[in-house]
Amino acid sequence: MIAVMIGISMIVFGLSRLTGDPRLLYMTQGTRWSQEVWDARGRELGLDKPMVVQYLVWAGNAVRGDFGQSLWHKRNSLKIIIEKVPATIQLSGISYLMAVVLGIALGTISAVTRGTLIDIAVRSFALIGQAAPPFWLALIMIYVFAVYLDWLPTSRRGDWTNFVLPATTLAWLGSAALTRLTRSSLLEVLDSEYIKLARAKGVAGSTVIIKHALKNALIPPLTVAAVLFASFLTGTVVVETVFAWPGLGRLAVDATKNNDFPLVTGITVIFAAMFLFSSLMADLLYAYIDPRIRIYDS
Amino acid sequence: MIRDTQLPDTTFDRRGTQVPVLGTLYQWIRRYPVLPVIVAVGLAIMAIFAPWVAPNHPLESELDKLAAPPVWIEGGSWDYVLGADKIGRDLLSRIIHGSRISLSVAFIVIICGSVIGSGIGIASGMAGGIWDEIAMRIVDLVYATPFLLIALVAAVVFGASLELVLILLTIFSWPIFARQTRGLTLQLKNMDYVASSRVASASEIRIAFRHILPGVVNTIVVIATLQIGSLILTESVLSYLGVGIPAPQPAWGSMVADGREFITTAWWVPVMPGAAIFLTVFAFNFIGDWLRDYLDPRLRQIN
Numbered sequence: 001m002i003a004v005m006i007g008i009s010m011i012v013f014g015l016s017r018l019t020g021d022p023r024l025l026y027m028t029q030g031t032r033w034s035q036e037v038w039d040a041r042g043r044e045l046g047l048d049k050p051m052v053v054q055y056l057v058w059a060g061n062a063v064r065g066d067f068g069q070s071l072w073h074k075r076n077s078l079k080i081i082i083e084k085v086p087a088t089i090q091l092s093g094i095s096y097l098m099a100v101v102l103g104i105a106l107g108t109i110s111a112v113t114r115g116t117l118i119d120i121a122v123r124s125f126a127l128i129g130q131a132a133p134p135f136w137l138a139l140i141m142i143y144v145f146a147v148y149l150d151w152l153p154t155s156r157r158g159d160w161t162n163f164v165l166p167a168t169t170l171a172w173l174g175s176a177a178l179t180r181l182t183r184s185s186l187l188e189v190l191d192s193e194y195i196k197l198a199r200a201k202g203v204a205g206s207t208v209i210i211k212h213a214l215k216n217a218l219i220p221p222l223t224v225a226a227v228l229f230a231s232f233l234t235g236t237v238v239v240e241t242v243f244a245w246p247g248l249g250r251l252a253v254d255a256t257k258n259n260d261f262p263l264v265t266g267i268t269v270i271f272a273a274m275f276l277f278s279s280l281m282a283d284l285l286y287a288y289i290d291p292r293i294r295i296y297d298s
Numbered sequence: 299m300i301r302d303t304q305l306p307d308t309t310f311d312r313r314g315t316q317v318p319v320l321g322t323l324y325q326w327i328r329r330y331p332v333l334p335v336i337v338a339v340g341l342a343i344m345a346i347f348a349p350w351v352a353p354n355h356p357l358e359s360e361l362d363k364l365a366a367p368p369v370w371i372e373g374g375s376w377d378y379v380l381g382a383d384k385i386g387r388d389l390l391s392r393i394i395h396g397s398r399i400s401l402s403v404a405f406i407v408i409i410c411g412s413v414i415g416s417g418i419g420i421a422s423g424m425a426g427g428i429w430d431e432i433a434m435r436i437v438d439l440v441y442a443t444p445f446l447l448i449a450l451v452a453a454v455v456f457g458a459s460l461e462l463v464l465i466l467l468t469i470f471s472w473p474i475f476a477r478q479t480r481g482l483t484l485q486l487k488n489m490d491y492v493a494s495s496r497v498a499s500a501s502e503i504r505i506a507f508r509h510i511l512p513g514v515v516n517t518i519v520v521i522a523t524l525q526i527g528s529l530i531l532t533e534s535v536l537s538y539l540g541v542g543i544p545a546p547q548p549a550w551g552s553m554v555a556d557g558r559e560f561i562t563t564a565w566w567v568p569v570m571p572g573a574a575i576f577l578t579v580f581a582f583n584f585i586g587d588w589l590r591d592y593l594d595p596r597l598r599q600i601n
Contacts, residue, residue, distance in 0.1 A: 004439055007439040008443055012448075015451055018455065127583070130527075131527065132572075134535065135535065135538045136575065139569070233444070237539075238535055242558070253539050253540075256454055256541060257540060261455070267447065268444070272443065
């Protein structure tokens with residue numbers, strides 16, 4: 001995991017050195033530096049030294065949380081980033097929980113009612129969620145619920161009503177794959193011998209589903225769900241932009257528009273760390289959900 | 299079984315083969331992805347012949363048509379069937395020209411990604427040892443990298459351009475091919491027919507092309523088709539965020555971004571190009587799903 005983190009930091013660092021003089025990236029547009037400042041910045045970034053030393057200087061600063069001053073906000077990048085983390089965690093956390101519950105519930109319903117109108121409706125819901133561009137879905141949600149019906153606020157952060165639209169949008173997109181996976185996995189299990197035996201013994205239909213079938217059927221969707229949180233972190237980038245949600249994703253997009261290199265790299269490294277942490281949790285959870293993994297590994 | 303005593307929806311003809319009660323056409327549509335294929339072929343024709351198909355010029359604006367509504371809404375006209383955008387450009391013509399960008403980006407990337415990815419996958423599966431290890435660690439690294447954020451950094455460093463989008467998407471699309479083909483190669487290379495070929499002193503390259511490749515080609519085709527939809531989505535997200543195809547090229551994602559403030563007053567400006575993305579991705583996902591079930595059902599875990 002640390003190796004991956006080093007790899008990502010090398011990619012980010014490499015990008016900054018691929019184009020001309022990296023000093024230009026640290027320069028606010030439209031300003032001019034005197035020769036002394038130019039030279040001093042060069043020494044600060046270690047440009048007179050070999051590439052390896054330059055990387056170590058950069059990585060050393062990054063580990064200490066110093067990505068350089070934001071060009072746009074004129075403040076330490078890390079401080080700006082930390083202010084925005086709670087909003088992003090809140091939104092992605094809530095929508096993630098919604099997506100997992102929704103995906104598993106809908107997948108189960110659709111497998112049990114296979115072939116009926118309910119099943120077709122659920123499958124369409126999932127297919128739409130997989131094919132709709134996130135920003136477009138978000139705009140349509142705004143049009144329907146905020147403009148046309150005027151039930152909910154369009155954007156920004158506030159009380160719980162502000163959560164509904166962005167969280168539902170993210171949850172819809174996230175639950176789509178989960179719904180389909182739960183459905184196909186449950187259908188497979190329902191076809192197996194031990195379920196037929198349970199039914200033949202006269203076990204009630206709902207008990208068969210809940211106690212016998214779901215226990216095995218949920219392994220694939222839960223493993224996917226564990227990995228899903230990482231993709232929610234990036235999913236927030238788009239949804240935050242549409243709903244003007246004051247989180248990390250929107251900060252990253254704004255920083256890109258302002259050519260604010262230190263801030264963008266800072267956000268990327270922080271995002272990568274959160275990304276890796278959630279996949280580590282996913283691996284641990286995986287071993288917990290499916291005990292067979294633990295036996296294979298040892 | 300008791301449950302099966304409902305009315306049958308198929309019956310038998312004279313030769314004893316099953317024929318549907320509801321008519322063969324309906325059954326045919328249910329069995330094969332007819333509608334998605336029609337949509338996809340239509341899109342391809344639209345993209346190739348865009349200048350002839352489009353009723354108006356995609357970049358020319360008419361001042362009296364600012365945010366003109368589509369034809370079925372009051373005030374719309376047949377000149378601009380889907381309405382016009384905020385500076386009076388025909389939405390339909392822009393969407394038709396936009397299909398060129400979306401489709402060509404997706405196809406170029408999928409061809410590069412599948413060739414590079416399966417090449418690396420087959421090579422590392424056959425070579426094994428340290429090369430295999432290195433290749434798979436690189437795959438892991440790409441999987442663990444947050445794509446969108448790297449795209450943002452790259453856009454700051456290089457500036458948004460079509461070439462950048464192509465390169466970025468290719469870098470992030472080959473690992474899935476590498477991982478899947480490597481797994482299959484590991485199985486195939488221990489087959490008897492590969493061993494006999496080796497005994498007959500076939501070179502490694504010959505084995506790779508003549509004996510391994512035919513075994514993995516189905517998987518490559520299925521993954522490629524399934525990936526097209528998500529590639530079109532990703533390209534549209536990049537364009538929407540302003541780090542994809544630069545203006546004034548009519549990319550679907552940036553068209554939605556341009557029109558987003560019109561969602562309250564002229565909803566068709568952002569909704570129409572988004573609907574084009576949605577329909578396209580929907581069609582390709584459908585074809586991909588069908589192809590997977592038909593050619594390679596083991597891949598059901600992906601996507």
